[in-house]
Amino acid sequence: MLQRLWRHLADTLRHAYFHYSVILCIAILEPAERYVINSVVIVVVSLLVYATVVYMPGHVTMLCQCFVHLTGIRSHGDSVGQRGTTSATIS
Amino acid sequence: MATGRGETRTSTVENTKMSNGQPRNYTNGHKNGHTNGYKNGTNGKTNGKSEKGGRWQDDFEEYFEETPYHIAILTYLGYALMVFIGHVRDFLRYYGIEQDKSCTESNQEGFSPLLVSWESFYTRNMYRHARDCWNRPICSAPGSTFDVMERVSHDHNWNLEMTGKTLKVMNFGSYNYLGFAENKELCGRDVQRVTEKYGVGTCASRQELGYLDIHRELDSLVADFLGTEAAITVPMGFATNSMNMPALVSKGCLILSDELNHASLILGSRLTGALIRVYKHNDMKDLEHKLRDAVCEGQPRTHRPWKKILIVVEGVYSMEGSLARLPEIVSLKKKYKAYLYLDEAHSVGAMGPHGRGVVDHFGLDPHDVDIMMGTFTKSFGACGGYIAGSKRLIRHLRANSHSAIYSCSMSPPVTQQIISTMSCIMGRTNPQEGRRRIQQLKWNTRYFRKGLHERGFIIYGNKDSPVVPLLIYMPSKIALFSRECLKRGLGTVVAGFPATPIIEARARFCLSASHNKEMLDKALDIVEEVGELLQIKYSRQPVPRWTSEALEPSPE
Numbered sequence: 001m002l003q004r005l006w007r008h009l010a011d012t013l014r015h016a017y018f019h020y021s022v023i024l025c026i027a028i029l030e031p032a033e034r035y036v037i038n039s040v041v042i043v044v045v046s047l048l049v050y051a052t053v054v055y056m057p058g059h060v061t062m063l064c065q066c067f068v069h070l071t072g073i074r075s076h077g078d079s080v081g082q083r084g085t086t087s088a089t090i091s
Numbered sequence: 092m093a094t095g096r097g098e099t100r101t102s103t104v105e106n107t108k109m110s111n112g113q114p115r116n117y118t119n120g121h122k123n124g125h126t127n128g129y130k131n132g133t134n135g136k137t138n139g140k141s142e143k144g145g146r147w148q149d150d151f152e153e154y155f156e157e158t159p160y161h162i163a164i165l166t167y168l169g170y171a172l173m174v175f176i177g178h179v180r181d182f183l184r185y186y187g188i189e190q191d192k193s194c195t196e197s198n199q200e201g202f203s204p205l206l207v208s209w210e211s212f213y214t215r216n217m218y219r220h221a222r223d224c225w226n227r228p229i230c231s232a233p234g235s236t237f238d239v240m241e242r243v244s245h246d247h248n249w250n251l252e253m254t255g256k257t258l259k260v261m262n263f264g265s266y267n268y269l270g271f272a273e274n275k276e277l278c279g280r281d282v283q284r285v286t287e288k289y290g291v292g293t294c295a296s297r298q299e300l301g302y303l304d305i306h307r308e309l310d311s312l313v314a315d316f317l318g319t320e321a322a323i324t325v326p327m328g329f330a331t332n333s334m335n336m337p338a339l340v341s342k343g344c345l346i347l348s349d350e351l352n353h354a355s356l357i358l359g360s361r362l363t364g365a366l367i368r369v370y371k372h373n374d375m376k377d378l379e380h381k382l383r384d385a386v387c388e389g390q391p392r393t394h395r396p397w398k399k400i401l402i403v404v405e406g407v408y409s410m411e412g413s414l415a416r417l418p419e420i421v422s423l424k425k426k427y428k429a430y431l432y433l434d435e436a437h438s439v440g441a442m443g444p445h446g447r448g449v450v451d452h453f454g455l456d457p458h459d460v461d462i463m464m465g466t467f468t469k470s471f472g473a474c475g476g477y478i479a480g481s482k483r484l485i486r487h488l489r490a491n492s493h494s495a496i497y498s499c500s501m502s503p504p505v506t507q508q509i510i511s512t513m514s515c516i517m518g519r520t521n522p523q524e525g526r527r528r529i530q531q532l533k534w535n536t537r538y539f540r541k542g543l544h545e546r547g548f549i550i551y552g553n554k555d556s557p558v559v560p561l562l563i564y565m566p567s568k569i570a571l572f573s574r575e576c577l578k579r580g581l582g583t584v585v586a587g588f589p590a591t592p593i594i595e596a597r598a599r600f601c602l603s604a605s606h607n608k609e610m611l612d613k614a615l616d617i618v619e620e621v622g623e624l625l626q627i628k629y630s631r632q633p634v635p636r637w638t639s640e641a642l643e644p645s646p647e
Binding site for chain 1: 165168169170172173176180220221247565566567568570571625626
């Protein structure tokens with residue numbers, strides 16, 4: 001069962017890599033060129049992922065706060081007695 | 092249908108107006124040819140034909156599906172990446188970090204370099220990766236199957252080596268439309284007999300001692316076949332265009348050329364010295380606009396009327412598989428008193444119920460086309476070309492054309508091959524064979540096109556054109572398509588930039604009467620399999636209407 005799943009996964013990955021290499025035209029390039037392009041792609045993608053993981057949560061929080069600040073000034077007073085959650089207050 | 096009639100009627104009215112209003116142009120037309128001689132007769136005929144023209148338009152179906160946006164973007168991205176890598180490699184080669192294996196020239200001081208251009212960059216860095224897909228050597232007659240010599244490369248396609256092995260594959264790449272490119276059957280014996288009688292070379296040009304009796308026979312046979320007054324034959328198809336056009340038009344004339352005309356027509360047009368204006372492919376509005384401008388404004392600066400106006404079109408366009416809209420072109424040419432040069436290289440033999448090309452296909456009068464040109468390299472399985480037209484035109488060409496004066500005349504076995512095949516198509520020898528081949532080709536074309544449409548590929552061209560372009564778009568898919576098809580036993584032609592626009596790279600299948608249904612099915616299966624592998628089933632349009640019509644059983 002596990003073996004079959006593993007084979008299926010490997011097939012899917014091989015298929016995906018084949019399409020990636022065909023679309024980027026690296027399927028017909030020399031191995032060295034392919035290596036370089038793959039490295040560049042990996043670096044760029046990992047940087048993007050890193051940036052997403054590190055900066056995205058903070059950024060989203062900041063945006064939310066900004067949103068709350070813009071829309072929630074009036075509703076702040078209403079919610080004092082009710083002790084409602086922020087999201088409920090905003091809506 | 093109604094529009095068709097309306098147009099013709101307007102054109103008749105315009106005809107009379109024009110001949111009264113612009114006598115100078117009219118005289119010129121009269122001086123140079125026979126159009127006016129036929130004027131009354133042809134106008135009468137046109138009115139009759141225009142009703143048929145309506146039916147023609149009903150049956151005229153061409154497909155040019157637009158490139159999907161995401162495919163276009165990805166294609167550009169792929170090219171951009173390849174160009175970038177190419178520049179990096181060139182940089183490395185320039186500083187000697189990497190060995191330069193391409194054609195280079197020694198650094199001569201003060202000389203401008205010969206090989207620094209986009210073309211050489213393209214060849215070195217992009218074309219090279221897929222070099223094995225072109226110039227494949229074959230070692231058999233190009234019949235329905237042929238032997239391809241296997242090649243390998245040990246240094247990333249810089250050099251290709253023969254392994255000595257051959258692959259037997261189905262031939263979907265040769266222009267062997269009627270299947271006459273054979274070495275044994277039918278014509279082989281006649282050709283052998285003629286070779287024994289005359290030898291292979293004539294060693295003289297037509298005007299000297301190279302004019303054999305079989306050349307004369309061929310000339311009159313071609314004229315009979317096409318229904319024209321006379322014809323002249325030329326030993327090379329490409330030269331038929333490029334060497335004869337300069338004898339027809341000169342400086343002070345205007346050539347209106349379709350944008351997708353073949354290189355031989357472009358070269359011929361340039362050699363004439365006439366001004367060339369290009370109109371959009373098969374766009375009759377654009378053609379009429381340019382014709383009207385030309386007639387109204389005359390030559391640039393002087394505004395004298397043009398000496399002659401020549402419209403240059405092809406019958407079947409070899410890269411698009413489209414047909415010239417000949418009935419409309421003929422009515423335009425009559426309206427504006429221009430001459431028509433029709434290149435039937437791909438259509439003669441392959442189109443029309445009698446195999447006489449697009450003129451036959453549309454049921455037009457051959458006299459409506461002033462200069463009919465065609466080649467023997469395709470349907471007739473030989474080489475060379477012809478020009479057919481009025482007697483005066485052919486006499487003029489015999490005396491003035493470069494190909495008649497300077498080039499060695501056609502080789503006798505080739506001449507005999509054309510005579511034999513043409514007699515066969517005309518039903519003079521082997522009465523049923525020619526007709527059977529024409530019907531088989533037509534059936535094959537419909538069947539194969541239908542199969543590809545139903546499988547979801549983007550196919551260009553007219554439903555009756557035996558040239559079937561299959562759009563692939565991406566450069567890597569082109570190379571892989573060619574290789575994978577060859578591996579599975581299907582030999583075909585792929586074409587990319589610069590033969591096509593950069594994002595419209597394609598594979599091209601040429602059908603033949605020598606294919607049978609099993610071969611077509613096998614080929615369709617192979618294309619299907621490779622198409623699945625490479626994901627080139629891009630079509631989002633519904634399958635064309637005509638494919639739902641039931642095909643008659645194969646006429647084998």
